[in-house]
Amino acid sequence: MTVAVDFRNVDIVFGSDQAGSLALIDSGASRAEILEKTGNVLGCAGASLTVHEGEISVLMGLSGSGKSTLLRAVNRLNVVSRGQVLVKDGDKTVDVVTCDEATLRRLRQKQVAMVFQQFGLLPWRTVEENVGLGLELAGVPEAERKERVHRQLKLVNLDQWAKKYAHELSGGMQQRVGLARAFATEAPILLMDEPFSALDPLIRTKLQDELLQLQAELKKTIIFVSHDLEEALKIGSHITIMEGGRIVQTGAPEDIVLRPANDYVRDFIANVNPLSVLTAWNVMRDRRDLDHGEDGWVWLDRRKTTRFKIDEHGLVVAAERNGKPAVWVSCADVEAHPEETAQVFWANPGTSLKTVMFAMYRSQTAPVALFDDQSRFVGAIGVRDVLSAVLRR
Numbered sequence: 483m484t485v486a487v488d489f490r491n492v493d494i495v496f497g498s499d500q501a502g503s504l505a506l507i508d509s510g511a512s513r514a515e516i517l518e519k520t521g522n523v524l525g526c527a528g529a530s531l532t533v534h535e536g537e538i539s540v541l542m543g544l545s546g547s548g549k550s551t552l553l554r555a556v557n558r559l560n561v562v563s564r565g566q567v568l569v570k571d572g573d574k575t576v577d578v579v580t581c582d583e584a585t586l587r588r589l590r591q592k593q594v595a596m597v598f599q600q601f602g603l604l605p606w607r608t609v610e611e612n613v614g615l616g617l618e619l620a621g622v623p624e625a626e627r628k629e630r631v632h633r634q635l636k637l638v639n640l641d642q643w644a645k646k647y648a649h650e651l652s653g654g655m656q657q658r659v660g661l662a663r664a665f666a667t668e669a670p671i672l673l674m675d676e677p678f679s680a681l682d683p684l685i686r687t688k689l690q691d692e693l694l695q696l697q698a699e700l701k702k703t704i705i706f707v708s709h710d711l712e713e714a715l716k717i718g719s720h721i722t723i724m725e726g727g728r729i730v731q732t733g734a735p736e737d738i739v740l741r742p743a744n745d746y747v748r749d750f751i752a753n754v755n756p757l758s759v760l761t762a763w764n765v766m767r768d769r770r771d772l773d774h775g776e777d778g779w780v781w782l783d784r785r786k787t788t789r790f791k792i793d794e795h796g797l798v799v800a801a802e803r804n805g806k807p808a809v810w811v812s813c814a815d816v817e818a819h820p821e822e823t824a825q826v827f828w829a830n831p832g833t834s835l836k837t838v839m840f841a842m843y844r845s846q847t848a849p850v851a852l853f854d855d856q857s858r859f860v861g862a863i864g865v866r867d868v869l870s871a872v873l874r875r
């Protein structure tokens with residue numbers, strides 16, 4: 483995987499006593515202590531985070547935790563006090579902290595685009611003129627500019643609105659213009675600072691869906707600031723949780739939900755429904771950890787109600803439930819099957835836990851088997867595995 487942005491031990495201090503503040507950071511001082519002793523504000527401290535190409539990396543945390551500060555280091559809207567911010571620039575890597583002004587200007591025009599919370603549209607310009615602003619500043623000729631602007635407006639379904647002014651559009655539409663403006667630069671890296679938080683919940687959900695659809699096609703690298711964990715879990719490939727200027731945890735959504743690093747993260751996830759993020763993979767027991775009997779038989783559950791006979795290729799050749807022969811059926815077909823005990827449902831590791839639970843419900847709590855892409859048996863999920871994941875125990 484190619485690295486698009488690499489934050490290495492980034493400290494950002496707002497104020498004039500940089501040396502004094504950095505020494506305090508090194509001694510582990512909190513933001514409040516640094517403020518008291520130096521009068522400076524700690525933006526972020528010791529932040530290390532690697533963002534790979536094509537992922538949506540979400541920075542999450544309470545207000546003032548340092549998310550925007552870190553984000554704005556990527557295009558040097560914030561000056562880094564110490565550390566490196568390495569940004570992929572074609573075949574090279576540029577340290578934004580130390581690069582010269584000309585390189586920075588080129589990065590801002592071609593590599594890194596930004597989408598703001600308050601849309602940041604110029605009211606005296608039409609939609610198309612707003613979308614084309616970055617291209618105009620970069621000196622892109624008019625004909626090419628027009629073509630690129632219209633392509634982007636079409637992408638966000640606003641081509642009919644090209645000649646309107648920002649105030650004639652709803653909030654959701656204005657933010658789509660903001661997205662189109664960022665896309666128009668064709669920059670591979672997008673910085674999004676709470677882009678949807680000024681919108682009402684329904685529009686917000688819709689724009690999140692649209693962003694995911696666009697991302698599936700455009701495959702940008704997106705660093706996205708949010709203070710809403712539901713949003714982070716929905717759109718993030720990785721989530722980084724910040725507290726008081728410091729990163730407290732980075733991981734895939736399910737890592738955060740299953741293994742919160744401290745009480746701060748635990749408080750965040752307290753109201754998250756684990757079913758919205760967990761997959762079969764997160765809760766299964768590996769086949770090696772199951773009870774193996776004779777002749778290739780493996781028990782799928784601790785209660786020993788269900789077992790499979792597995793051949794030397796890892797394929798299932800026979801199944802038994804409550805001592806009687808059973809068939810194995812995909813979870814995807816659960817609705818099509820009559821409720822009966824002589825069947826065992828199977829899923830893939832990527833199947834949602836919700837689907838697995840429904841299959842369990844339909845089979846009087848029988849365990850669910852897991853098969854890989856080649857139909858080999860890889861593990862099983864029993865009721866207890868589900869309960870412990872849902873109860874986070």
Ligand SMILES: Nc1ncnc2c1ncn2[C@@H]1O[C@H](COP(=O)(O)OP(=O)(O)OP(=O)(O)O)[C@@H](O)[C@H]1O
Nearest residue numbers: 496523524525544545546547548549550551552709
């Ligand atoms: N330009 C600045 N000058 C001085 N202090 C700043 C500046 N920008 C941010 N700060 C301070 O740095 C700290 C982190 O702010 P930051 O905006 O990064 O937090 P955040 O997590 O993005 O919060 P929010 O969700 O409220 O935007 C805050 O205490 C803030 O007041």
